[in-house]
Amino acid sequence: MKKFLAVLAISLSSVAVASHHGMRQADAHEHGSHSLEIATEKNEVLMVYKGPIADFHDVEDLIENPSESSAKKLLGKLVKVNAEAKCVPEHAHLSVKSIEKDHEGHKEHHGHENHSDEHHEHEKHHGHDKHSDDDQHVTEGGHKDVILEAHLECQDINALKRISINAFETLDELQSLDVDLVTNKGAQELLLNRNNTVITF
DSSP: OHHHHHHHHHHHHHHHHHHHTTSOOOOTTSTTEEEEEEEEETTEEEEEEEEEGGGGGGGHHHHHSOOHHHHHHHHHHHEEEOGGGOEEEEEEEEEEEEEEEOTTSOEEEEOOOTTOHHHHHHHHHTTGGGOHHHHHHHHHHTOEEEEEEEEEEESOGGGOOEEEETHHHHOTTOOEEEEEEEETTEEEEEEEETTBOEEEO
């Protein structure tokens, strides 16, 4: 999984370069706007779906109790690969990470997962546990991102023709999805919405 994540990061760098040359660049933390990164290699597909936690109230039961099982269930509610490719999620990981701004106003990801004991100890150590009202505001205001990582194994990768975005039906708040796609044909960027919900290969 970690090795494939590295492959995804390297592959998507070409998309980032293209964005700096005038193409739009996704801002996953804007309410109603999510991002999806997809990379394929041999018979593997890796997906990383990201969006503000405030947009996930329709599936909050899965978000509040993150596990591999809940991650796979959420994956099924967000995307659907065409059946002919026979792709199944081998691994899935669900996390919630805080978004803060640095002194220049740029957003930063802090690896604070909502199911990490270390995170709770860290908050207690710095006195964050007394700011319950602030924590509630952060959650309601969407200053946290839901991040879903999934590694799929496909019996027939050549039959992978489309990925339908079920997220538009599952999440009422979702309005647009920025997609970074990397395959053996190259890298491309897509912008999907409620009238255009299918990625084709």
